[in-house]
Amino acid sequence: MYQYDTHDQALVDQRVAQFRDQVDRRLAGELTEDQFKPLRLMNGLYLQLHAYMLRVAIPYGTLSAPQMRVLAHIARRYDRGYGHFTTRQNIQYNWIRLADAPDILADLATVGMHAIQTSGNCIRNVTADPWAGVAADEVEDPRITAEILRQWSTLHPEFSFLPRKFKIAVTGAASDRAAIKVHDIGLRLHRAEDGAIGYEVLVGGGLGRTPVIGKTIRAFVPRQDLLSYLEAILRVYNLHGRRDNIYKARIKILVDALGIDVFRQQVEAEWATVREGALALPDDVVAAIAAHFAPPAHEAGAGSVADAIEAAPDPALARWIRANVAPHKVPGYGIVNVSLKATDQPPGDATASQMDLLADLADRFSLGEIRVTREQNLVLPHVRLADLPALWAALDAAGLGTPNIGLISDIIACPGLDYCALANARSIPLAQALTRRFADMDRAQEVGELHVNISGCINACAHHHVGHIGILGVDRRGEELYQVTLGGRADTDATLGTVVGPAVSAERAVDLIAGFVETYLAIRHPGERFIDTVARVGTAPFKETFHAAA
Known part of the structure; x- marks a missing residue:
């Protein structure tokens, strides 16, 4: 998974220091709530019914075991012992004291995490297929693209104050597990006849008050042109998007008002002015980011999920494998989906103890990696089929073994x-x-x-x-x-x-x-x-x- 370099870390550390000063001024009465509100929102801090809520970014839903342990620590020390995983592949804490928020961000920064752009009228956390890198049907790991977009969009000077919040999702597979058609921009990786990687680009999707299915604006954008094309889309939206009416400010309203053909014409005209400039994506940059997502070293194995079901000594284990374990691209491995939907459990909630356990189980069984899904569940993406009985026993004992992924109680x-x-x-x-x-x-x-x-x-x-x-x-x-x-x-x-x-x-x-x-x-x-x-x-x-x- 991606590891922060010195530039990433410096940015996050500076943001923590800036927000600590802003909070101190707010607590001292030097900032009014109206003055403070845009500052806290750009750091993921909302004022809810009972307390502040902090939304922490989990870019493209990928977590390391050390990061999960810090999330558990925050739940235990600063909240009421739990966190809530969201449909944006983030985590929220619902009982935060304002005075503690800078310390929480400082703790997050120690493991390369933050809350930047989890709120505000900016490009939000980029989401992706939670089975990225392990699904057999993908063209390429979509997290490579999602990380490129994270670096491009973070504190982008032109797009930090858009007409409204902006959401992008990426899938690299034939089966869309990232819901790209209900995002402001949806990207589907595919390969041209000559073998070149590119993207189908969808625009104008979204739910809320006016639900819309996104429309294809371009069937194929070459990889090197991705950022310039997205920049063109954002510029057209930033120029023409409604700012006088919050309910009509999303890009889906603009696309509908203009029509997809007129919107496409404006984007193409803008693209022509930026395509050959500094936004061209060099192969060496892509390769450097892709290296962070190189497949880990799997042990030689054999067998399928169907074999594991047949070999299960316990009917309850077989039922759990059937519901919660998906085929992995490497023989002898499975993708384990961990349900956060036990009976009477608020959907998406995990206690600090459960998060600590999941970190330990990730280290023991999943090469230290965890994913968050848009369905508010978690994934251990690299589990040997031979380890399924031991993993299931540990999950079940902690209330995490409900065999209901994709079923009616997986709400x-x-x-x-x-x-x-x-x-x-x-x-x-x-x-x-x-x-x-x-x-x-x-x-x-x-x-x-x-x-x-x-x-x-x-x-x-x-x-x-x-x-x-x-x-x-x-x-x-x-x-x-x-x-x-x-x-x-x-x-x-x-x-x-x-x-x-x-x-x-x-x-x-x-x-x-x-x-x-x-x-x-x-x-x-x-x-x-x-x-x-x-x-x-x-x-x-x-x-x-x-x-x-x-």
Whole structure:
């Protein structure tokens, strides 16, 4: 994984010192909250319902074991003993004292971490496929590109005050595990007929108040031209993006207003002015960054995940392997997905003890590496199949062995009204109620792949628009209600869900989803997933279930 050089470290250390001075001035009353707000936001510090929340960047979701131990230390010393992993592959701490924030950033800096650009109207943390470098179907490790973008975008003088926040995702595989179609810019690596690496560039995707699936603006941008092309996109957006209305400030609104063809013409014209300049990406720079992501030394091995399932001495172990372990590009290894969705556990939360254990297990079983997923789970990407029984036993004992990856209880949920000042309704209690309803893992595996996403407000931090079942919390005259959508997906065939009826109470939402599952089981074809059944028959049978339960 990427290691900070002296320039990276100097930048982060300077930012810590600057923010320490800013916090001291705020605590002394020398800065008002209005003056301090933009300074703290650019350092990832939000003022939530009950306390400050600190969002820590985990670029492209990759962590080392020492970094995870520092995250555990922060949870234990400065928070209430846990952290929350997010759909942006970051971690948030919800109970931070303002006076402690500089010390936290200083602790993070000791292991090459920070909170720079985890908030503000700038280019946010670049996300990527959590199976990067180990998936058999990828053209190239997308973290190489993501790291190039991190270095290009960090404190970029022209793009630090955009009309609105800006999000980029990268995938290097045929299967999109980075949700590139619902980002401001999505990049898909692919190889031209002559073998050259380049990118399909999508633009104008996003969720929130106005959900939009991104559109391809260019089918192939050569690697050496990537930064100049993205710079052209950002310049057009920075020039024309709305600054008078926060709800119309995202690039998706501009692309829709101009139309993709006109927007493309403007980008191409701007690109012509910068393409041959200093932004051309030299091969030696790419090679130097790629060297940080060279595959680690795997031991010679053989066998597949299917072999490991068949050889498992315990049915519970076999069930966990079947749900949570994916094929690795190296024979004899597996990609282990660690669920942070145990029954009654807030989705995405991990305690300090669990984080320490995961660091130890990464050192013992996964060559010291951990990943964070957009589904709010973790990944140990380099596990020998022979080590699966021992790893599972350790995870299960710590409440991390739930065999539900991709199943109905693997719920994505934002913190909701329990923490967030923007939320209209609580997300965590509803997620926990659904997890209890579908706690039978044999039943859940019979139902099969089914993604449930719960957002506490229209900002869609849990990506409810692209859940197979999406749930949006709304406030109707002081009552917390939930609107349900069906048929969304965030993969290669990304689609927005369709509303199936008026908003309902939390209790009824749980019953409705149970009813939708029964409807699906009654009408599915053999081997057909929930999302495929909805695509085949539409929402009509599920609306009948909705109205029958009214």
